[in-house]
Amino acid sequence: MATADFPTVYTALRGLLAPYADQLVVKHDDEGHYYLDTRHTRPNGEPLFFAATQVKRTYVSFYLMPVYVFPELLDTLSADLRKRMQGKSCFNFKQLESNLLEELAGLVGRGYTRYQEAGYI
Template sequence: MASADTFAVVFNKLRPLLSAFAPHLQCTADTSDNYWLDTHHVMKNKKPLFFGAVQIKQRYVSYHLMPVYVFPALLDEISAPLKSRMQGKSCFQFSQIDEPLFTELQTLTEAGFLRYREAGYV
């Protein structure tokens, strides 16, 4: 099982994938184990539309990317190794650094942001 130090390293590698979009979004959490971004788009339930988060959990680091839930076609081109990291419809789990998958996740995050922008959410 990976250590808390390893999870912190993974978290710090994943956080910039989201923070690159922070100037266009609303940061609602920014701690050493939780980084959360919402859009400024308010939904029918009066809450902002979620964009993404990186969180250190007990057994892994989770990378949530809501655009892949809202627009599932974004997942059509992802690799099998990245797909195998999915838990649920919009969460990817990592317990160690995986540069090729992080690069792919960065591309997916960029595509998700652009799709949100096209839809008028950002």
């Protein structure tokens, strides 16, 4: 897929995070970079990261910290979405498939709920 399609991928991934912006802190909202923190402060004084998406040179990254904090959120992850994982909380996309976008949206929602239950939101 050509790099020219990355803005479309980014817009779709950003759309998964935008509904949560009112309850979180938007740290970056630039062309190609959207980043959300919680208002919860970690012991080091820094805010607890929630999620972000960013256009890179060869893919669009989607970071979701709740899956790092609560790895059991990944227990029901499909093999197709798992193939997109890079590290413990990052998913890389060159193109989007509607089923993966839907699954990722559910994962974001479950992650948000877990953060709420833990008192992070």
